[in-house]
Structure formats: structure tokens, C-alpha cells
Amino acid sequence: MPRSxxxxxxxxVELLTRQVAAKGTEDVPLMAALGRALAMDLxxxxxxxxxxxxxxxxxxxxxxxxxxxxxxxxxxxxxxxGAQPQPLERGFAVPIMTGAMIPDGxxxxxxxxxALPSTFPAPDAPDTTVRLxxxxxxxxxxxxxxxxxxxHPALTAGTYLGPAQLGLLAAFGLSSVKVxxxxxxxLVTTGDEVVEPGAELAAGKIYDxxxxxxxxxxxxxxxxxxxxxxxxxxxxxxxxxxxxxVPHAGSTAEAVDxxxxxxxxxxxxxxxxxxxxxxxEADFIPVAMQPGGPQGIGRFQGVPFLGFPGxxxxxxxxxxxxxxxxxxxxxxxxxxxxxxxxxxAAPLTSPEGKHQVRRxxxxxxxxxxxxxxxxxxxxxxxxxxxxxxxxxxVTELPEGAEVEVWVL
Amino acid sequence: MPRSxxxxxxxxVELLTRQVAAKGTEDVPLMAALGRALAMDLxxxxxxxxxxxxxxxxxxxxxxxxxxxxxxxxxxxxxxxGAQPQPLERGFAVPIMTGAMIPDGxxxxxxxxxALPSTFPAPDAPDTTVRLxxxxxxxxxxxxxxxxxxxHPALTAGTYLGPAQLGLLAAFGLSSVKVxxxxxxxLVTTGDEVVEPGAELAAGKIYDxxxxxxxxxxxxxxxxxxxxxxxxxxxxxxxxxxxxxVPHAGSTAEAVDxxxxxxxxxxxxxxxxxxxxxxxEADFIPVAMQPGGPQGIGRFQGVPFLGFPGxxxxxxxxxxxxxxxxxxxxxxxxxxxxxxxxxxAAPLTSPEGKHQVRRxxxxxxxxxxxxxxxxxxxxxxxxxxxxxxxxxxVTELPEGAEVEVWVL
Numbered sequence: 001m002p003r004s005x006x007x008x009x010x011x012x013v014e015l016l017t018r019q020v021a022a023k024g025t026e027d028v029p030l031m032a033a034l035g036r037a038l039a040m041d042l043x044x045x046x047x048x049x050x051x052x053x054x055x056x057x058x059x060x061x062x063x064x065x066x067x068x069x070x071x072x073x074x075x076x077x078x079x080x081x082g083a084q085p086q087p088l089e090r091g092f093a094v095p096i097m098t099g100a101m102i103p104d105g106x107x108x109x110x111x112x113x114x115a116l117p118s119t120f121p122a123p124d125a126p127d128t129t130v131r132l133x134x135x136x137x138x139x140x141x142x143x144x145x146x147x148x149x150x151x152h153p154a155l156t157a158g159t160y161l162g163p164a165q166l167g168l169l170a171a172f173g174l175s176s177v178k179v180x181x182x183x184x185x186x187l188v189t190t191g192d193e194v195v196e197p198g199a200e201l202a203a204g205k206i207y208d209x210x211x212x213x214x215x216x217x218x219x220x221x222x223x224x225x226x227x228x229x230x231x232x233x234x235x236x237x238x239x240x241x242x243x244x245x246v247p248h249a250g251s252t253a254e255a256v257d258x259x260x261x262x263x264x265x266x267x268x269x270x271x272x273x274x275x276x277x278x279x280x281e282a283d284f285i286p287v288a289m290q291p292g293g294p295q296g297i298g299r300f301q302g303v304p305f306l307g308f309p310g311x312x313x314x315x316x317x318x319x320x321x322x323x324x325x326x327x328x329x330x331x332x333x334x335x336x337x338x339x340x341x342x343x344x345a346a347p348l349t350s351p352e353g354k355h356q357v358r359r360x361x362x363x364x365x366x367x368x369x370x371x372x373x374x375x376x377x378x379x380x381x382x383x384x385x386x387x388x389x390x391x392x393x394v395t396e397l398p399e400g401a402e403v404e405v406w407v408l
Numbered sequence: 409m410p411r412s413x414x415x416x417x418x419x420x421v422e423l424l425t426r427q428v429a430a431k432g433t434e435d436v437p438l439m440a441a442l443g444r445a446l447a448m449d450l451x452x453x454x455x456x457x458x459x460x461x462x463x464x465x466x467x468x469x470x471x472x473x474x475x476x477x478x479x480x481x482x483x484x485x486x487x488x489x490g491a492q493p494q495p496l497e498r499g500f501a502v503p504i505m506t507g508a509m510i511p512d513g514x515x516x517x518x519x520x521x522x523a524l525p526s527t528f529p530a531p532d533a534p535d536t537t538v539r540l541x542x543x544x545x546x547x548x549x550x551x552x553x554x555x556x557x558x559x560h561p562a563l564t565a566g567t568y569l570g571p572a573q574l575g576l577l578a579a580f581g582l583s584s585v586k587v588x589x590x591x592x593x594x595l596v597t598t599g600d601e602v603v604e605p606g607a608e609l610a611a612g613k614i615y616d617x618x619x620x621x622x623x624x625x626x627x628x629x630x631x632x633x634x635x636x637x638x639x640x641x642x643x644x645x646x647x648x649x650x651x652x653x654v655p656h657a658g659s660t661a662e663a664v665d666x667x668x669x670x671x672x673x674x675x676x677x678x679x680x681x682x683x684x685x686x687x688x689e690a691d692f693i694p695v696a697m698q699p700g701g702p703q704g705i706g707r708f709q710g711v712p713f714l715g716f717p718g719x720x721x722x723x724x725x726x727x728x729x730x731x732x733x734x735x736x737x738x739x740x741x742x743x744x745x746x747x748x749x750x751x752x753a754a755p756l757t758s759p760e761g762k763h764q765v766r767r768x769x770x771x772x773x774x775x776x777x778x779x780x781x782x783x784x785x786x787x788x789x790x791x792x793x794x795x796x797x798x799x800x801x802v803t804e805l806p807e808g809a810e811v812e813v814w815v816l
Contacts (some may be wrong), residue, residue, distance in 0.1 A: 030605070034624045048615060048787055055782070057676040079643065081678065082601030084611035097676045099601060099718065099784075101612045147779070148787040155790065162816065163628065167720055168790035171614070175606035176489075193490030193507060197438070203492035204509045205453035206458060206579070213575030216442045220571065233489065268465040268505045270489065310507065312575055335793075338815040340748040365749075371555070371668030374463070376507075378557040379456055382563065382576035385743075407746040407815070408570065 002288035004392070005321060005355045008248050009299055014328040015273045018181075019257050020330045023181045030166050035222050036179040037332030038159040044152050045172050047145035052102040054079075055140040059093035059115060059130060060106035063137045070133045075121055093130055095120045102141055109140035158332030180331055184224040186256040187214055187244045190231040190238065190263040191310060209378055210262040210315045214308075217319050218260075221327055221334040226256060233264070235275035242276070246301045259303055260323070263310030265296045272309045280305070288352045288392055291375035292317040297311060311375035317357045320387060320406065339407040342367035342386070344401050350390040359384035362405055384408065410696035413729060413763045419705055420734040423712045424591075427665045428738045431589045438574050443630055444587040444680040445740030452560050453580050455553035460510040465522060467538060468514035469502035471545045478541045483529055492658040501538055503528045510549055512737060514670075515557065517548035565741030588739055592632040594653045594664040595622055598639040598646065598671040598680050599718060616805070617786055618670040618723045622716075625727050629735055629742040634664060641672070643683035650684070654709045659680060667711055668731070671718030673704045681715045688713070698723040698762045698801055699783035719783035725765045745814040750775035750794070752809045758798040767792035770813055792816065 002010075025039035052280075054060060060079065065071060073253065078095035079085040084103055088094055088105035096102070096109060112118055116131040148154055154172070159165060161179065169177055184225045188344055189211040197207050209232055218225045226245065238261075247255035264273035273296060274284050282298025291314040298309020308318040320337065328336045345368045350356040359381050360367045367388060371380025388404040390397070411419075415666045433447035462468060468487065473479060486503035487493040496502055496513035504510070504517060520526055524539040556562055562580070567573060569587065577585055597619040605615050616638055626633045634653065646669075655663035672681035673692055681704060682692050690706025690713055699722040704715020716726040726747070736744045750768075751777045758764040767789050770773045775796060779788025794813040798805070805811065 030620050031623060034627060044787075046609070049784060050609065051612065055784075057674065080612075081599065082610075082612050097678065098674065099599075099614070131648075142782065142784055147782075147785045154787060164619050164724060164786070164789045164792065166624045166816070167617040167724070168786050170605045170620035171606050171617035171720065171786045173607075173609060173615045175604075191489065191507075196583075197578045197581050199581075201454070201458065201581060202490075204459065204488075204490050206507070209575040209579035212438050212578035213571050215439060216571035216574045219439070219442060224519070266465065266506065270505065312579065316572060316575070338746045338748065340746065357655035374550065376457060376463075376550055377555045377574050378572070379452075379562060379577045380573045384572065393780045408572070 002286040002293070005287060005289050008295060008297070009288045009322050009325055011025075012306065012322045013329050015297060016258070016326055016330045019183065019304055020180065023183060023257060025178050026340055027133070027176050027178050030169055030174070033161045033177045033179050034163070034166060035333060036161055036182070038155055038157055038161055038165075039178040039180050041153065042155045042159050044148045044150050044154045045174070047150040048147040048171055049142050049144055052144050053100065053142050054096045054102060054109045055142050056109050056111040057097050057146050058109045058111040058140065059132060060088060060096040060102055060109050061093045061132060061135065062088060062090060062105055063108040063135050063139070065091055066132055066134045068134050070131060072129050072131050075128045075130050078120070078123060090277050093132060102277070107137045107141065108135040110135050111140065160333050160335050182222050182224050183257040183327075183331070184226065185218055185258045185260055186226050186228065186242070187211065187218065188228050188231050188238070188241065188261045190233070190261060192233040194230050196230060209312045210310070213312055214260065214262065214315055214319060217316065217324070221324055223327070231272065233270055233272045235272050238272055238276040242300050246303050256303060259300055259305045261307045262315050263298070265294045265307040265309055267294075275303070275306070282307075288354050289317070289321065290351055290373060291355045292357070294323065295322070295356070309375070312378045313359070313375040313381050316381065317387070321357060337408065339404055339406050341365075341402050342405045344397055344399055344403060345369075347396065347398050348390070349396045350394050352395050353392055355392045356390040357389065358388040360386050360388045360405065362386040364408065367403065367405060410694040410701070413695060413697050416695045416703060416705070417733055418732050420714065420730045421737050423705060424666070424734055424738045427591065427712055431591060431665060431773065433586050434589055434778045435584050435586050437584050438577055438582070441569045441585045441587050442571070442574060443741060444569055444590070446563055446565055446569055446573075446586050447586040448565050449561065450563045452558050452562045453582070454555045455558040456555040456579055457550050457552055460552050461507050461550050462504045462510060462515050462517045463506065463550050464519040465505050466517045466519040466548065467468065467540060468496060468510055469501045469540060469543065470496060470498060470506040470513055471516040471543050471547070473499055474540055474542045476542050478539060479521055480539050481539050483536045483538050486528070486531060501540060515545045515549065516543040518542050518543050519548065562568045568741050568743050590630050590632050591665040591735075591739070592634065592662070593626055593666045593668055594634045594636065594650070595619065595626065596636050596639050596646070596649065596667070596669045598641070598669060600641040602638050604638060605806050617720045618718070621720055622668065622670065622723055622727060625724065625732070629732055631735070639680065641678055641680045646680055646684040650708050654711050664711060667708055667713045669704070669713075669715045670723050673715040673717055675702075685713070685715070690715075696730065696762050697725070698759055698781065700729065700765070701762070703730070717783070720786045721767070721783040721789050724789065725795070729765060747812055747814050749773075749810050750813045752807055752811060753777075755806050756798070757803065757804045758802050760803050761800055763800045764798040766796040766798065768794050768796045768813065770794040770815065775811065775813060
């Protein structure tokens, strides 16, 4: 019986878990950490905000100085931005700008619009006064630690570090951060019929799009990618290529953490990847998914191995359904694809017992299919912005039916 | 009256349009084009597939050779992968692998599972035969050009080049592509109270998180970012800094296409950016949005200028609501944020007449708010994965209400 999509994804997670743990961590400057995963739980090294500050341009006051009907207060010299102000004397109001420190003795801020006059006196003006309405304690004051208090849990290990998370680290005063090291992947496309883009195309040959498609996907997902040339259909030559990247004495190439191949995993007469993996701890199994059904998984001389099928759409679907989510789960990066619900612009059918992944264009809540189910339709794929998930038990859906889509 | 969010976004689009056109294009290798925008309309330089090929491992036949009850056909030598096969002789069936070229004279493929025997004969086996069921013309044949025909429109100018689009270019045999040049942005954070992460934090000071947050956002969006040190509250010094990056004779720094500042745009007494922009063609206006209401827009000595407010959340919201969508519209990259609908886990209120952008965590279809509306809540922002869009006319929403969210 074919393996379910969830079971195969679980197997990929298991394959990568030890590798990620062994890979270790490194300290990098904040900007180099963009898109990577935090290596340890982080506690706030200081409170945010670090001190009570004003949420408005206005006057800091002691709320007890203003009765219900309001009061006329003397104006003290303004709180300088970025400095510790003098304590507030009773009966005084002190001009304060947004973000400036609340002076000792003040407990509230009256916005400038509510003051009479509603402008700040010139800094060198002689003794002036201002009329202010009553205010409750705490009004327009951002308390120290009201965002997060020193020592409290701030981010957990495995958090994806995007702009907001790096902004938080900067607010904590950190200029570098410990992140998990990215995995290094060897990507090998195979096939006697496949030639490099830019080369001459003889009859019967096609250009290799899998290499570009997967390298780009892997780079966007934060992997370090090593490419070999296209492997022909000679299993012995493929084994020699893979062996160069396996950790061993005398190796000339840097070892990789994962090997991904394309093609040569079906049940045909000439399946170079299956043949090259003979004697290795690797399985070639059907997954109940279309496209991308035949999958290889295991280890080549100890190095984790995934064998994707040879069609471009199958490659992309294999990456998006198995490797990418496994990286999110195990490494913390990339972020999972946003999943949403959409309505079919036209009816569709789907093979019984197979989870079908179609490609479509999502516009608002309406989803139009791009091309048919064929796994060679790379132009239709390039017009798509979403993967449509049709569960294995579904065989037909009417126009307007709601489906799950993953936004690419 | 404050400007609407849509009107201000339109103004940012207008500000950038001429700059993007003037910036021009460049040819880059495919992998360097990842995440960039195609510079011209592209027509297919060849058909995909380039030739009719088999969708299955099986036997290529002339469908007219098999009557309804099936037929016993002689087996011809197999079609070699990646080569032009011999024409098919009538009465013969030729073993063919997925992707191999359909021989002249064949018009259909019978999958190996439907053959008797259901295995391929050894290549050196003497004269063998196979029993095959009847098949309609075209079955399991991928016609030349069935994905896209040579000369047909393939991708339009401004298309975002992700893995699938680069895969298509590779399938066309292209090894490089003409893309729009990225914009170069000068990012200046201002404030007497702001210090660089890693430095000592005196009383009343805070660490600059805006610089990190915005630089990371801009880099993810494909911009080239130039940072200055933090500008203090001296308008003359800020003008001198900006002038270095304006195209002019004797400039020592490379000119930029856009200046983005943070802070100093409100109506307070000391607003360094407003003061530095006096005499320039720039406006400081209220936008009916919370946070991020006060916005600067215009030109500094001809260079497009955007002045974001000084709080970190306001900076991120300004970037996500104005600059990022404008880049998507004008340049074609980055891709717009995926928008979806979610249900509120708790009721909320929103100020009348202001489009409120709250931060939240989307889990399935349920949205939990992270922190309150305060624009200083950078830890709450770092826990969020979505921006919640509350239109200006909405003042309260019950638990379970549907809202639009943008997935970060």
C-alpha cells in the first residue's frame, strides 16, 4: 500500500532530525541572521521599554495636582530627549515629547492638544503657566517592562528570525545572535536526455529545469546548495559523484548534510538513482500523492538521501510537500507556507486514494487551475501562485467548492 | 482631513514610478535573478515539450494496429532516452520510457502494467512479442507544445522570478535573463535618545531597533540598503548626511534612488526630519491609519523621500502598508503579502475614521491579537505572524468576527 503524504513527511523529518542536531550553531551579526533560526531560548536582557516614557507629546504631571475641574500649573523646563530628567516638583507640569522618560514624581501625561494654550512655551520663555484638565494616574504613560520585563522569556529556540524578530533583538541591544547552521545539500539532476540550459539541444533532448527550479527553492528556504553537473544514466558514475561529498578521509569536496537527486526513481528498466543506491540503506516507495508519487528516501553511505521524481512539477511538489515542511519543523526555517481556503472557479476530478497537488492562481478567494494534472507542465506552473491540496479520499469537486491552498 | 491609506499608497507609487523606469535593467545568470522582476515580455523560444514524448513507461504503438480485442505485436528495440528513435514499423510495439520521444508512426502509449507480459523484454532478447489492449490515438502522449508553443507569450514584463519561473526559463534553455535593477535606498534612523545595539545604554536612551527592522524588511523585499549612523536631532547635520547621497558633482558616496528616515515627522517641538526638509518639495501629512499616522513624503533635492514615524511598530506598518506594496506595483518585486480572512479570538475596538493595523498570530483560521494597539510593542510584534486590517469605518468587532489579515 502506498505511504500517505503525512507518513512520508514524518519520515523526512526523522531523516533530518539527527543531522540538524549534529550541525550545531554559530554566532552571526543580526543582519546575517535574517531568515535563519534562533539556536536557543532567549530571555529579555533588559525591560522594554527600559524606563517609563511618554506615549504623547504633552505635559507630564502628578495627577494628584489636578482636581476634577482642571488646574493652572507652572511650566518646568522641558524633559530633554534621551536624558534623565530632573524630578518633577509638585504643582509643576513639564513639557515632554513622545518616548521621553517620565520624571520622578510624575504619573501621567496630558496631551498637548488638551492644554491651554495648546502649544509648548519657548524654551527660554520666562515663568509661564498652563491650564490642564484632570487626568487619571498612568494616562499616556508606557510603563517600564510593559512590552516585556527583564528576564522574561522573549523568543524560543527555533524561532524564525525575520525583520520583527531581529528588530526585537536590536531593541535588546544585541548586535549578534546564535543561530542554527544551515544544512548543506548536494543537488544532482539525472537523465541521459537532459542538457544544461545554454547548451545546444539535440533531437530527443530537453533542457534541465529541475536543477534551476530546485536550487532556487532550496536557496529561498535557506539551504546551502552544491550542484554537480547533470548525471547521465550510468549508476557507477553517479555513485562516484555522490562519494565525493560523503564525509571520509581523502575527500576533496566539502561533505554535505543531505543528497537530493531528481529522476531515476520509478519502476522503469533504466532507473539510475535506484541502481546507484543498490546496497545502500534506502527505500524506493510509492507515496499516495499525484504528482510526485515515486519517492526515494534513506542514506547514501550514512548521508541522508531523498530521491525526487524526474518531472519538474513533481520535483517542486516533492520539495514543497516533504523537504520544505520538514526543514520548518526540524530547523525552524523557512516559515511554513501560508495555508488558506479558496473556492474553485471550475469543477475538478481527482484520482481516488491519491492526495492530488494541483497548481492554481489565487485571486481574492477564487482559485483558477493552471494547466491539468500533468507533471511536465512547467509553463502552467510558472503562471501559478498556489498549490491546491485535494485530499486522497476526494474524487470530484464542483465549481465553488472550498479547497485548501498553500500560497507560494 | 487625513489622507486615506489607499491615497497615500497611491502617492508612494507615483513617487517611485519614474525612479524605477530610469533605473533600467541588467542581464544576470538565472540564479542571480531569484526574487527579482523580469524586465521584458518573454515569448517561448521553443515549444514545451519540444517534441511529443511518452507520459508513461510502456509501449509506443500505432493505435490502428490494435483492434478492440487487443493484439499480439512484435517488440522493436527500445527507444533510447535522449535520442531520436527509428520510425515505428506497422505491427510493432516499441518499449518507451517516460519522457522519451514518440517515434514517427506511433500515436499512443500503452502503459507497461497493461501489457502481457507486464515487463520489458531484455534488450538482447531474440524476437519477442507482447499482447496489448486497444488504445485511442493520443493516449499517454504529451504533444509537442502542449504546455506552451514556440513564439507564444510565456511571461510578462514585471513578473516576479521565483523558483517556478526560473525553472521555466531553464526549460527554455536560457541561462541568463534581463531583470529590472533593484532600487538603492538610504535608511536613516534619527533621535537623540537612540543608540546603536551593542553600545552602552545610558538613562533615558533606547536601542535603535528601527534600523535593523527596516533594513531586514527592505533586504527581504529586494532593495539595496545603505545605512548611515543614527542621526541626532540636528537638522543641519541630517541635511549634510542626506546631501552625500544625492546625485551631484563631487559626491563621494554612490547616489541613492530613495531616502527613508524614521522619526521626527510629528507635530512636536523638535522634529528633526521635518526641520531638515524645510525648503524641500516634501509634505508632512496625517494618514488615517493607526499606528503610522504621521508620514513624510516628497523629494530631497530631487531624490524621492519617505519619512516614517519613530516607533518600531509604526515603521514596520509604514513599510508594509506603503513602501512594500508600492514596490510590488511599480517594480514587480517583492510579491504582495498573501491576504486571507480569519476569525477574531476576542472582540476588539478600533478608533473611528482610522484604518487600524493590529498585529496578531494566525493559527488555522483563528487570529489572536499580540499586544495592544501601542506602537512601541516590539516584543508583541516579534510574536506575530500577521497584520490585521481593520477598516477606518469599523469601531468594534465581536469575538468570531471575520477580518482581513496579511500574512507576514
